[in-house]
Amino acid sequence: MNFESSNLNNNSTVSDGLQLNTPQNESSINNSLSENSTNRPFTLRESVDIAMKNFFSQLEEQQPVDLYNLVLAEVEAPLMESVMKFTRGNQTKASEVLGLNRGTLRKKLKAYGLN
Numbered sequence: 001m002n003f004e005s006s007n008l009n010n011n012s013t014v015s016d017g018l019q020l021n022t023p024q025n026e027s028s029i030n031n032s033l034s035e036n037s038t039n040r041p042f043t044l045r046e047s048v049d050i051a052m053k054n055f056f057s058q059l060e061e062q063q064p065v066d067l068y069n070l071v072l073a074e075v076e077a078p079l080m081e082s083v084m085k086f087t088r089g090n091q092t093k094a095s096e097v098l099g100l101n102r103g104t105l106r107k108k109l110k111a112y113g114l115n
Contacts, residue, residue: 048075077112080105084114 042050048071055064064070079098087093095105109115 076108077114080108080112080114084109 052071080094083094083097084091087097091102091105091109095102098105100108106115
């Protein structure tokens with residue numbers, strides 16, 4: 001994958017991968033978005049909080065399983081893609097930005113099909 005020319009969707013949010021396709025989902029997100037009346041971008045923490053509230057509100061009687069790994073996979077893949085784009089595909093620079101050794105970075109890139 002060429003990270004310089006990859007087109008990341010600027011309208012994506014952290015919650016994209018955690019959404020369930022139900023009608024209440026859009027209103028739930030709109031309610032959460034209206035909480036931020038300051039016209040400033042949401043912090044990553046706020047985005048995660050909104051996504052998790054939305055996710056839990058849609059579970060009904062279901063019990064989530066392996067939620068930690070689900071959230072990590074949903075966040076880690078776009079993180080890796082964004083950092084690789086930022087570093088123009090330079091794995092050495094990306095590993096420094098992420099605070100990972102290059103071997104770990106390569107393993108993660110391969111796991112997410114980003115190599």
